[in-house]
Amino acid sequence: MAEKRDYYEVLGVAKDADDAAIKKAYREIAKKYHPDINPSAEAAEIFKEASEAYSVLSDKEKRAQYDQFGHAAFDGSGGGYGGGFSGFSGDMGDIFGDIFGDLFGGGRSRRNDGPMKGANLRTAVRITFDESVKGCEKELKLNLKDPCQTCHGSGAKPGTSPITCPKCQGRGQITITQQSMFGMVRNVQVCPDCHGSGKIIKDKCTDCRGTGYQTKLKTIQVTIPAGIDNGQSIRIRGKGEPGINGGEWGDLLVEVAVSQHPIFRRQDYDIFSTVPVSFVQAALGATIRIDTIDGQVEYELKAGTQTDTQVRLRGKGVPSLRNKNVRGDHYVTFVVQVPTSMTKEQKEALQAFGEAMNGKTTANTTTTKKKHPIKDFFEKDKDK
Structure with a gap:
């Protein structure tokens, strides 16, 4: 017969673990290896071993005996209880019901006829990138419930x-009590007759058919704050499902879908964009105009700017949801554009430029080379 493993090792907890940690560890094992979830023989053995360990470590007196004498505390060979381990008798059914209440529709029997908040409703609205940055108002038409005017x-x-x-x-x-291999298990379920309301309506209202509510098409005004991001939701309180037993109404959750922008890309509260510049502008420097969410701004491009150079425009990003006066930054990446087609004169001027820079020209022409002022070439490119 194989030697029993240490109970703390079985549950994967330290010897000084508190009751909450022990219960949590057993819960995780049970969710994975309970026979109703995992019907394999191996899972049944693991679950049985974990249940035995939990039945000891969750009991203060038994745990003290185990800490002092180990497994001998329950097999009669040590100074413990003797008489052998009592298996899963005693209060194991209550332990089992408490642990698995959330998995099998209930736990220990308890009264729950108080007011309960109604369920939340969900919908979605699509907005533009600019609307997400600056905020906007949207109207939604939804079918929502109202108390029946006939039966109130x-x-x-x-x-x-x-x-x-x-x-x-x-x-x-x-409460449904069932016999299991671990003892009596009590599961609490919603009453199938009254569906949890505690009341039965014999003569139903003909207008609402006994529900107490009527569905109407309503127009809801939604205020979308500046700085909201794609996937975030706006909560409109009291516009969800009605509560139970006098409980408050649920909420309406409006998920925001932000359309992509053709130029801007957002990351947190920062904005990123790419700005093309000509070879002449990058080489000589120039005053260029950059698109931002606030409109175009002028920027002095430095002479000798290389492609993929990135600059930061402070405070030109997205406003914070908590404080619209606090904004992110706008990061601009410059990309130097190389002409894809040139005239013969432009090619000759570029060859002359390459020679002036002690470089080798790459274009092969059969025409007679003529000297053209480099300045004229740049000026022509600027005019374009």
Whole structure:
């Protein structure tokens, strides 16, 4: 028979781990290896081993005995309890129900008939890049619920009232107890008769068919703040689904989709763009105009600017959502454009330029070379 592994090692926790850490470790193992999730024989053994470890380490008295005597505390060979390990008897069913409440529709039986907030609704709106940077107002037409004007939200026919659900006694939940290999497991589920409301409507309102609400097409005004990014949502409180048992209404979440800009690219609160410059402008320097989200700005391009040179325009980026007066920067990358077609005169002038710079010309021409002033070549290029 294989020797039992250390319980702390089984759960993957330190010997000084607190109860919360032990419970969390067991929970993770159970979610992965519980027989209802993983039906393999290997998973069943792992789950059984983890359950045994948890049943000891989650009990203060048993844990103290185990820390002192190890596995001998439960097999009668040491100074512990003796009489052997009692397996999964005792309160293991309660432990199991507490651990797996969120996986199997409930936990320990508890009353939950108080007010509950309604569910949130989701929709989306598309805006332009400029609108995301500067903010805007949008109108959305949505089908939303309103309390029924006939029954005033009760769902019952005028002159009648809902009655207490006989199945759950008005609690809105029922408890199902089942026998498992680990003991009795109690699962709490929503009452199938009243669907969690605790009330049954015998005579339903004919206008809302017993729901208590009517759906109407409404126009919602949405204020989109400056600086919002693609994928972020705006919460409009109280425009979601109605609450349960008098609970507050849910919210409407409007997800913003930002269209791409032909020039600008956003990263956090900074903007990036590429600006083409001619060979002459890059070589001699020039005053150029750069597009920003605030319009065009003048920039003094330095002589000798190389391609892929990047400059920063401070405060020309996207406003912060928290403070519109705080803005990111705009990063501009210059790309030097090489002419793709030139006249014969321009080619000869460029050859003369190359010779003046002690370089070798690359163009082969059969025409007689004539000397042209380099300055004239640059001036012609500028005029273009």
